[in-house]
Ligand SMILES: NC(=O)c1ccc[n+]([C@@H]2O[C@H](COP(=O)([O-])OP(=O)(O)OC[C@H]3O[C@@H](n4cnc5c(N)ncnc54)[C@H](O)[C@@H]3O)[C@@H](O)[C@H]2O)c1
C-alpha cells in the first residue's frame with residue numbers, strides 16, 4: 001500500500017481521501033528539515049502547503065518518494081529541477097484557491113481605499129477620529145493588473161463589478177483573452193502611469209522579481225495604492241517604504257514578503273501600510289478545495305498512474321493510465337533492449353508508433369522508452385527524469401506517429417542513432433496486454449522480454465541450436481524459452497533465449513567460442 005506524509009497543516013479531507021483511496025497516510029507537521037529528512041525515506045508521497053521546503057537535501061533522503069503534491073498554486077518551496085532529476089513528480093492544484101486569493105486582493109483594495117485597519121484601531125482606542133479617515137471611491141478608478149492569469153482575471157471580473165476600469169500588463173495575455181476578460185492590454189510603463197490601484201498576480205521569476213523597483217515605483221501615478229497577494233520579491237520592499245514615507249504611494253497592502261514568515265520589516269508601522277501573513281489562500285472553502293484536489297491527484301498517481309497538474313511531467317488521466325500501462329511496459333522493454341545492445345554515444349532516439357499505439361498519448365510512451373534505455377546507464381532513472389537526462393546528455397528525441405496499421409494492429413518501433421548508424425527494434429501487444437518483441441535490428445523474431453536472457457548472433461548453420469543447448473546444459477543453466485530469427489537462409493541469425501539465472505561471463509565466453517558465433521550478450525529485463 002503506498003504511503004503518504006502530510007507535512008503541513010491541511011484540511012482533514014485530504015487524509016480522508018487518501019485512506020478511502022487505499023493510501024496509508026501520516027500527518028506530521030512542524031518538523032525541522034533535519035527531522036523531515038530522518039523520516040521521509042518511508043514515504044511514496046509528500047503532501048505540502050507552503051511551509052515545508054522540498055530541497056535537494058530532502059529529496060536525496062527521500063529514497064522511495066514518487067510524488068510531491070502542493071495543496072496550492074505556487075511551487076517556489078519545491079526544488080523542481082532536483083525533483084525532476086530524482087524522478088519525483090511535482091503536482092500543484094492550480095485553481096482551488098484562485099477565487100479566495102482574488103477576493104483577498106479585493107478586500108485589501110477596499111481596506112486601503114478606506115484605511116480600515118487604522119480606522120478600526122483608532123476607534124477601538126476610543127478616539128473617534130471621524131475627520132482623520134477620508135477615503136477614496138473605487139468606482140471609475142483605474143485598476144492596473146500585473147499578471148492576468150487565473151487570479152488576475154478573477155480580480156478583473158470583480159473589479160468590473162465595482163465599476164472600475166481594468167488595464168493589464170501581461171506579455172503572455174493574448175488580445176482575444178484580454179477582450180474576453182474585459183481588460184485593456186497595456187505595456188508596463190502605461191500601466192504605471194495610469195493606474196490608481198495596482199495589484200500583482202504573477203509568479204516570482206527572473207522577469208518579475210522587483211517588477212515594482214524604485215525606478216518603476218517612481219513612474220507610478222502620485223497617490224497610487226498597491227496590493228500584492230502573489231509573491232514576495234515582486235516589489236522592492238525598501239523602495240516601497242520610501243515611496244510610502246514620501247507620500248508618492250498613498251497606500252500599500254502586502255500579503256506576501258521577500259522573507260517569510262515576516263516577523264519584522266521596515267514597512268511595519270508605516271502609515272497607510274497594511275499587511276496580512278500570507279492569508280491569500282486562507283478560507284475554509286479554498287483549503288477544502290486544495291486538500292481534496294491534492295489528495296485525489298496524488299492518490300490517482302500512486303494507485304493508478306494518472307498524472308494531473310504535474311509541473312515536470314505530461315498529464316495522463318486516470319482513465320487513460322490503464323490503457324497506456326501495457327504500452328509503457330512494452331516501450332520500456334524495447335528501450336531497455338536497444339540500450340543494452342548498443343554501445344557508444346547515442347545521438348538520437350526515435351519512437352515510432354503505428355496503428356492503435358499512434359492514437360495514444362505519446363509522451364508517456366516516449367518517457368518509458370527513454371527510461372528503459374537510460375536505466376542501462378543509471379538505475380535511478382524513471383519516466384520523470386528520463387527526458388531531462390536525455391536532454392542533459394545531448395540526445396535528440398523524435399516522436400513519429402502513423403495511425404495506419406502495418407503487419408500488426410499496434411506497433412512501437414524504437415530506433416537508436418549512433419556514430420555506427422541507426423538500428424531499430426519493434427514490438428507489439430498480444431491480446432492488447434502482453435508486450436512482445438517482433439523485430440530485432442531488421443530480423444523478424446518473436447520473443448517475450450523478461451528476466452535473464454541471452455542474445456546471440458550467429459551464422460545460420462545446421463546443428464547450432466543443439467550446440468548452444470548443450471553448452472548451456474553442461475553449465476547447469478536451464479533454458480526457459482528459445483526464440484529464433486534470421487535475415488535469410490544461411491545468413492545472419494539471432495537467438496534470444498530466456499534462462500533461469502544470470503549468465504556468467506565464463507558461460508558467455510564459452511558460447512562466444514562456438515563455431516559461427518559473432519556476438520553474445522547477456523540481457524536483463
Ligand atoms: N497569497 C496567496 O496565498 C496566494 C494564493 C494563490 C496564489 N498565489 C500566487 O499568485 C500568483 C498568481 O497565481 P495565478 O494562479 O493567477 O497564476 P497564473 O499562472 O494563472 O497567472 C500568472 C500570470 O502571470 C503572467 N506573467 C508571467 N510572467 C509575467 C511577467 N513578466 N509580467 C507580467 N505578467 C507575467 C502569466 O502570463 C500569467 O497570466 C502566483 O505567484 C501564485 O503563487 C498566492
Ligand SMILES: O=C(O)CC[C@@H](O)C(=O)O
Pocket residue numbers: 049050071072073074075097278280281282
Ligand atoms: O498554502 C497557503 O496558505 C498559500 C498558498 C499560496 O501561496 C499558493 O501559491 O497557492
